[in-house]
Each structure stands twice: as structure tokens, then as C-alpha cells.
Amino acid sequence: MSKLRVAVLGAKGRIGSEAVRAVEAADDMELVAALGRGDKLETLTESGAQVVVELTTPASVMDNLDFCVRHGIHAVVGTTGWSEERLAQLNTWLADSPETGVLIAPNFSIGAVLTMKFAEQAARYFESVEVVELHHPNKADAPSGTATRTAQLIAEARRKAGCAPQPDATTTALDGARGADVDGVPVHAIRLRGLLAHQEVLLGGEGETLTIRHDSLHHSSFMPGILLGARRVVTTPGLTFGLEHFLDLN
Numbered sequence: 001m002s003k004l005r006v007a008v009l010g011a012k013g014r015i016g017s018e019a020v021r022a023v024e025a026a027d028d029m030e031l032v033a034a035l036g037r038g039d040k041l042e043t044l045t046e047s048g049a050q051v052v053v054e055l056t057t058p059a060s061v062m063d064n065l066d067f068c069v070r071h072g073i074h075a076v077v078g079t080t081g082w083s084e085e086r087l088a089q090l091n092t093w094l095a096d097s098p099e100t101g102v103l104i105a106p107n108f109s110i111g112a113v114l115t116m117k118f119a120e121q122a123a124r125y126f127e128s129v130e131v132v133e134l135h136h137p138n139k140a141d142a143p144s145g146t147a148t149r150t151a152q153l154i155a156e157a158r159r160k161a162g163c164a165p166q167p168d169a170t171t172t173a174l175d176g177a178r179g180a181d182v183d184g185v186p187v188h189a190i191r192l193r194g195l196l197a198h199q200e201v202l203l204g205g206e207g208e209t210l211t212i213r214h215d216s217l218h219h220s221s222f223m224p225g226i227l228l229g230a231r232r233v234v235t236t237p238g239l240t241f242g243l244e245h246f247l248d249l250n
């Protein structure tokens with residue numbers, strides 16, 4: 001059977017360099033290009049890449065995806081910074097290239113995907129819910145893509161269940177003291193040397209609390225998800241948001 005021809009964008013970065021090694025080690029894949037900042041995107045077409053693993057920066061990701069989708073190259077995207085406007089733009093490009101698949105995964109680690117799922121399930125049973133994400137201090141964006149997605153899933157679950165707004169008597173607060181408001185859910189971002197990627201979802205009800213915590217201790221935690229994404233995206237046209245859609249979680 002022929003091997004899947006995979007390219008990595010952001011190949012010298014923290015997660016990109018790990019992805020290069022993971023693709024090289026996968027029996028069913030061939031690494032055909034490993035591009036860094038300033039490298040020509042035409043290398044992707046010249047190398048016959050079928051799937052691009054996009055692990056760059058929010059400033060670069062849209063131009064890279066524009067190129068990939070225009071050339072019918074599928075993409076697995078871990079880069080953060082997704083807004084409704086960006087997703088709409090990407091969907092417009094995909095409409096002109098209906099065979100092409102793009103997976104955007106706020107987090108590729110199975111534990112983080114399960115954290116999001118468990119938080120979504122638990123959200124409607126508790127009066128209060130807040131998200132704390134903790135990352136290495138080289139991270140460029142806050143809150144993390146994972147925390148943003150977690151908060152959105154929680155908010156949606158609470159809306160569907162008709163939950164009342166969260167109790168919070170705070171009337172005076174220093175800017176930022178109550179975190180960022182993501183769809184009504186407070187999200188707090190910690191940046192600390194020694195950490196990689198961690199998240200706690202704190203839920204509180206009368207007389208009890210529930211804490212759901214996940215820790216990525218090494219970039220290797222993201223690799224099975226990236227490889228699964230690359231295998232599945234080639235037969236899944238259009239936009240898929242979240243690795244959970246490629247996992248049998250129900």
C-alpha cells in the first residue's frame with residue numbers, strides 16, 4: 001500500500017519538530033517536506049504532499065491554509081487563534097475546493113479532548129464553572145485555544161439546559177482579576193516556567209465541587225492525535241473542528 005505523503009509547516013517549532021519525528025516514525029507515512037518560516041509554499045506542491053500538518057502561528061496559518069486548500073492539499077491544523085470570521089473565511093475557500101478536508105484541533109491530546117467532553121457533560125449540573133489554563137511562558141496567545149473551546153462547549157451545554165447565569169457578587173475588581181469572559185465562562189491563564197500545557201475545569205454546586213484536570217507533560221502527548229488526524233482528514237472533505245469527531249467517544 002502506498003504511504004501517505006505528509007508535510008509539516010512550522011517544522012522547527014516546539015510541536016512541529018516533534019511532529020516531524022512522529023511522521024518519520026509512522027510506517028504508513030512519508031515525510032515529503034518540513035518547512036519553516038520563509039520557506040516557499042510551492043515546495044508542498046512540488047513534493048506531492050497530500051496532507052499538511054500546520055503548526056505555525058496565528059499570524060501565518062491563514063495564508064498557509066489558503067495555499068493548501070487552493071491546491072487541494074488536506075490539512076491538519078493545531079495552530080490556535082480561531083475566530084468566527086477566520087472559520088467563515090476558511091469555509092469559503094473550502095466551498096471552492098469541495099474534495100479538500102481540513103481538521104482544526106484545539107488540542108490533539110486524548111486527555112484534553114476527554115476533559116472538554118467531561119466538562120461539557122458536567123456543566124449543566126453545577127451553578128458555577130470556571131476554567132484555568134496553565135502553560136509554558138513562551139506561549140504567544142491567551143487564553144489557550146483549548147480553554148476557549150472548553151468554555152464555548154460549557155456555555156453551549158448550559159444554554160441548552162436552560163441554566164441560570166453563574167452567581168458572582170463581585171462589584172469591584174481590578175482589570176483581569178476575574179479572568180477573561182468567554183461566552184459567560186471566566187477563563188484564567190497562568191504562564192509559568194516548567195509547565196507545558198495544563199487545564200483545570202472547576203465546577204461548584206451547593207456543598208460540593210468537581211475539578212477536572214488534564215496535564216500534557218511532553219509534546220509526545222499530541223502526536224497520536226496528529227497522526228490520526230492526518231489519516232482521517234484525507235477521506236473527510238470540508239471543515240472538521242475538534243479531534244473528537246475522529247474518535248468514537250459516545
Ligand SMILES: NC(=O)c1ccc[n+]([C@@H]2O[C@H](COP(=O)([O-])OP(=O)(O)OC[C@H]3O[C@@H](n4cnc5c(N)ncnc54)[C@H](O)[C@@H]3O)[C@@H](O)[C@H]2O)c1
Pocket residue numbers: 009010011012013014015016035036037038039055056057058060064077078079080081105106107108109145222
Ligand atoms: N492543537 C494542539 O494540540 C497544540 C499543541 C501544541 C501547540 N499548539 C499550537 O501550535 C502553534 C505552535 O506552537 P509552538 O509551541 O510549536 O510554537 P513555536 O513558536 O515553537 O513554533 C512555531 C514555528 O512556526 C514557524 N513559522 C511561523 N510562520 C511560519 C510560516 N509561515 N511557515 C512555516 N513556519 C512558520 C516559526 O518560525 C516557529 O518555528 C501555536 O499556535 C500553539 O498554540 C497546538
Ligand SMILES: O=C(O)C1=N[C@H](C(=O)O)CCC1
Pocket residue numbers: 080106107135139140143144145146147196197
Ligand atoms: O503549547 C501551546 O501553545 C499549546 N497550545 C494549544 C492551545 O492553545 O490550546 C494546545 C496546548 C498546547
